[in-house]
Amino acid sequence: MSSNKSKNEGALSMGPHTLAIPVELFALNRDRLVQKLKHVAEDSIVLLQGGDEISFYDTDITYNVFRQESYFMWAFGVTEAECYGAIDIKTGNAYLFIPHHPDEYAVWMGPLAQTNDFSKKYGISNVFYVEQLKEIVEKLNRKKILTLKGLNTDSGLTAKPAVFKGIEHFSVDDTILFPIIADLRVYKTHYEIKVIKYVVAVSSYAHRQIMRTVKPGQHEYQAESEFLHICYKKGGCRHVSYTCICGSGVNGAILHYGHAAAPNDDSIKNGVLCLFDMGANYFGYAADITCTFPANGKFTPDQKLIYEAVLKSNRAVHKAAKPGVSWVDMHSLANKVLLEELKRGGLLQGDITEMFNAGLGAIFQPHGLGHLMGLDVHDVGGYLSGQPQRPTQPGLSKLRTARVLQAGMVLTIEPGCYFIDPLLDKALADPVMKSFLVPDVIARFRNFGGVRIEDDVLITENGVEDLTRVPRTVEEIEAWINADNVDETKYLDEERLFTW
């Protein structure tokens, strides 16, 4: 907690030019959880454990600036490490437990924030030190402690249940909480939607600037650097939600380009497309936007062909998605529109449904159409029990959720089209798939790279609300990049007029 505490009371903010997140956001989440749990386990306490700092190997620096674990963040909004949070289901009261640092800590880390400082900052009356946790839980005297254990279906890893010294003396249940809290996280509250709109606006703004500043001859990581800087300096976003993917030319076909072994270190050639997939993070909440545009500001005919095919796929989903519609159907729709456009462009031949059934969709777009987004960029709740299970067909099997859409969900819509050698080779080696390909034309695209158009959207009662604010059509993009002066107001609405 920094020295001038007053600025931090009751809201999370990075200054007046950024969004102030009211702590009521987290209180509402807790309340929603209480409402759900009181019918199943009223005589119990929810116990969540926040994250700890992670050392850089055996050294005394950290692997990165501390970031809070997402379930804990969702329920308590606390940005400090080494905390616990409890919720008494019967009363709805929240309890926060903070680490008790030695006095010397003040010299190195700043004035020791006391329990009442945390109370004011986070709007939680009951703040204690971690060493009091056992005593307080004992006093509450509930039948059960509910801890969090469950599978993250994107990573295959398991959420780590809270533990503390003495927990073995209590009756602990680690089965009830997970499906309920994960499902609640799928539906965003009005508070959360405002935060997501903000971080998507910040990310959109940065993408817009980068479209204009990137030039052939630069290195890809220089665009990453611009993105990080704009989001942090202007938007107060200290972190991004995932490693920036800044693929130019052929690198655009590497879906997770940008990692340490392919670190956005290529030079951007004249005449290539840039596929930049980057999203800021604001107090845990994610954005996830991909823009694809020509480095030199002008699409070639082939680039226009593929770009507009993907855009048509993207827009078809925007139009069709609404409450009651299956996300699996949206993936199929996107694939089919793409295949149709590739056929129209002369790359494919034959019947669209047949080629889709043969798996050609997954040759050109090996990833899912999009995913839930929230405190995790690939947000939780994709495959909870009682929900549609993961499809098995190529491409569809990569979907991170097969849910039926409902209002309050936030998702990405991110169809793409890539020319990936091993996949094209695989298709050409398969007699059925091969019959749909026009080999000469496919050969022309071998070093093309790829196109992805990724929007962040909110599902409303009426359909899709696009939160993304970037030029999207070929004409819009070329005009945006080549204009001497740009008019930002087109991309802003009342809620997003920050003083950038």
Next chain:
Amino acid sequence: MSSNKSKNEGALSMGPHTLAIPVELFALNRDRLVQKLKHVAEDSIVLLQGGDEISFYDTDITYNVFRQESYFMWAFGVTEAECYGAIDIKTGNAYLFIPHHPDEYAVWMGPLAQTNDFSKKYGISNVFYVEQLKEIVEKLNRKKILTLKGLNTDSGLTAKPAVFKGIEHFSVDDTILFPIIADLRVYKTHYEIKVIKYVVAVSSYAHRQIMRTVKPGQHEYQAESEFLHICYKKGGCRHVSYTCICGSGVNGAILHYGHAAAPNDDSIKNGVLCLFDMGANYFGYAADITCTFPANGKFTPDQKLIYEAVLKSNRAVHKAAKPGVSWVDMHSLANKVLLEELKRGGLLQGDITEMFNAGLGAIFQPHGLGHLMGLDVHDVGGYLSGQPQRPTQPGLSKLRTARVLQAGMVLTIEPGCYFIDPLLDKALADPVMKSFLVPDVIARFRNFGGVRIEDDVLITENGVEDLTRVPRTVEEIEAWINADNVDETKYLDEERLFTW
């Protein structure tokens, strides 16, 4: 490994505007290790295990972009995760073991780099897959495998010895390697010095820009954002060596300000000092520079007093440090010069040696004078056995090494003067210490914050070579900040003329 492999052969680089690090740097380190070990354990194999990716809790994103473990980096220079390296002491031959990714990896992560790609990139002929490790080690048929286990005296953590499936069938020694490799890391080769000069030049450049761009009314983290951006975009430094400390005003007295609970989120008031401690990282090699300057470009008389006291302390060490001199003596010298200047400034009274012995040095500068710097910002080898042990006196006990200086060491010289409430209160409550304080004058400085002047230096046969290139005197700083145009050439030498 990115798609256009040719650019990456035999050197680590982020493009022509950045430094190309020849892989001979790492070959020389291995050779130095072999020379040392062949007298103690000729019939053995050194085995080091590189780092793995770290997940962000249970999600499918990483906590940060992967960064290699420092001992492994020192010996092999490999930037990819999940590798092992071995050195056969008898022949001096190096062996690199890389992970064997499934074919599908190519779709998501880029073309599968084969063993021969790694050979070319890193100049190591013998590259195998990790699953061949046991077989190769068996074939080498040496008496012992030497693994790395030892205490990091800054963190209290222990280097994790290499393990692989089947290691239990070999005779493993984890005692021989650590003290030898840690001691070698203390002395930098000409290759390493060039890299350190580069990353210090990048960091100096960024500090110089920020001195001019920071204005009262901005938030501290906006300067952090500028630093990260300049070092990455211009210098190719994707990481910093530690969390940026951007303390303004009273926050300058919080030694490790900037962490998640005090995240550089204050607004910079007019009339305060900025204490910005920031250092880039280039392929593992660290810089660590602190500049203190007035946010509005003009020192007040009190700020000038404290700043010049610290500068005098800093320059005294620059002048006195040379091979054969004890670092502990340098700390004491720095403290005494500071106390003398504070006395001259009217804050203290009495005999300097007496007040130093009473512990007043550690009231105003609670941290050590400086530390070894290399692949870790607080570099290893500080307190190896056979070296002078950690002193016990206040302040001196915080030194990260008590070594006698020798040519080839790289250290920081970073005296400081801070007005930290709990420490001032402690001194005022101690009858001996209190007698040296002039309470009225001390009271005037209560919300002053602090000053630190931190240089990165190389110890040469002749004394100190300062690698840092920033304005340092009050006159230089004021001129630099207020000039309409600045002349960068003053801060560049032939080796550092990059096309920024």
